[in-house]
Amino acid sequence: xxxxxxxxxxWALRADLITARALLLLxxxxxxxxxxxxxxxxxxxxxxxxxNHYRRRGDARRANALLTKSLKHWHLGGGDPVPPAAAIAMPxxxxxxxxxxxxxxxxxDPPDSxx
Numbered sequence: 001x002x003x004x005x006x007x008x009x010x011w012a013l014r015a016d017l018i019t020a021r022a023l024l025l026l027x028x029x030x031x032x033x034x035x036x037x038x039x040x041x042x043x044x045x046x047x048x049x050x051x052n053h054y055r056r057r058g059d060a061r062r063a064n065a066l067l068t069k070s071l072k073h074w075h076l077g078g079g080d081p082v083p084p085a086a087a088i089a090m091p092x093x094x095x096x097x098x099x100x101x102x103x104x105x106x107x108x109d110p111p112d113s114x115x
Contacts, residue, residue, distance in 0.1 A: 007049070008049065010050065010053045013046055013049050013050045013053065014050070016046050017043070017046050017047070017050070020039075020042065020043065020046075024039075035076075037076075037077040037078045038077070039077070040073045040074070040076040040077030040078075040079075041073070041074065041077035041078075041079065043069075043070075043073040044070045044071070044073035044074035044077060044079065045070075047066050047067070047069045047070035047073065048066075048067065048070040048074075050066050051063045051064075051066035051067040051070060054066060
């Protein structure tokens with residue numbers, strides 16, 4: 001039973017961008033706030049995915065415009081061109097060892113009192 005990871009639809013990506021922009025407008029209206037790096041990386045991801053969608057559909061002009069926005073947000077978010085090393089560099093963990101650490105013999109009944 002392998003579960004494939006599905007790419008979000010273009011409408012889901014557009015809804016994500018509209019919702020995030022609306023929340024930013026609400027927050028910015030209340031006080032002077034700059035977008036945190038995590039927010040920039042979120043926008044970079046969504047714009048890049050939407051750019052891939054338009055490129056697959058054959059609209060290179062729109063894809064390039066969205067990719068430009070994505071790269072702008074990626075750099076504002078402190079994006080590094082090299083992704084960080086992940087679990088690939090970690091060794092395979094050993095199998096867990098299960099020990100039955102109980103104070104009575106396995107084939108006997110447990111004692112009635114705790115003392």
